[in-house]
Amino acid sequence: MQLSIVIICWNDANVIGDCLRSIYNGTTTTQFEVIVSDNGSTDDSVQFIRRCFPQVQILENGANLGFAKGNNAGIQQASGEFVLILNPDTIVHPGALDKWIAFAEAHPECGAFGCRVHNRDGTYQVSARPFPTVRGYLVAALYLRWLAYISPAFVSDTYTGWNGNTEREVDWQSGCCLLVRGNLLRQLGGFDERFFYHFEEVDLCRRIWNSGAPIRFAPEVHITHLGGQSVGRFPVRFAIEKNRNQYRYFYKHFGEAGVRPCRLVSLLSLAIRRVGYGALRIVRPSDALARRLDMYRAIWDWTLRLDPVVFVTTGQEPAVFASDIAHAA
Secondary structure, X not given: OOEEEEEEXXXXXXXXXXXXXXXHHHOOOOOEEEEEEEOOOOOOHHHHHHHHOOOOEEEEOOOOOHHHHHHHHHHHHOOOOEEEEEOOOEEEOOOHHHHHHHHHHOOOOOOEEEEEEEOOOOOEEOOEEOOOOHHHHHHHHOOOHHHHHOOHHHOOOOOOOOOOOOOEEOXXXXXXXXXXXXXXXXXXXXXXXXXXXXXXXXXXXHHHHHOXXXXXXXXXXXXXXXXXXXXXXXXXXXXXXXXHHXXXXXXXXXXXXXXXXXXXXXXXXXXXXXXXXXXHHHHOOOHHHHHHHHHHXXXXXXXXXXXXXXXXXXXXXXXXXXXXXXXXX
């Protein structure tokens, strides 16, 4: 088997059909299997897949295991030389997987591969980024990304001036569509299951690089990512979870000396955004801006009361109040 496609599903009946259709209709030269790892969907996702795509292997996890653990369940069943981690809210362009496998086979020195991702309207969606650092977060928080045109010392959370139209090595590729050599992925143990949502692909890509295998970006491979299917339903909960995993990542790779400055930069970034969006709301009030400010306030309160080292080592953290979630929903 050349390719195993692992798709995690959590109440994604409204999008996963188009995703599966694009895979089966647009892939002609690659031998592949599709494994859907279902995280306890309560809609008719599983029934729909069984009815319309009986060739798909379905793993019913019975609960929302999160991105890392849910994908690992699928990875354990994968038999392909390559494993593609793919979100259910993606559309694979015709021929994309055939091109991607050909690209990967032409680069045997590489351990994983990125591709060009589009938004729903066809615009470029940033999918490949530099590894996060405290310095990079500070540059981004202060809106100084443009200085990267002058010096690479100011490269932050994006590759300034690059929009995915050329081949290159990248630090990490978004987990919405990440192609990895199967043997390497299994050797690394898949995703670190301590990451429930976000940073799991960053951590995996760092471990791929640490193994001595670079990650290469294939600009001729195109996928559309609709994005935000689950995040949009619970913005504060997912934002807090993203921050939790940010601290897990920095502690894992940089220790206390990395995670404490990371928290301070997060507070600075939140303060700047609260001031900026607060001023914008005065000039141009809207419900969307009000909800965004409520979200920033909730994350600020949580971060201000957080000891990131205690959180990562013991799991103790400040409560997220139900009123904060309701206001920002």
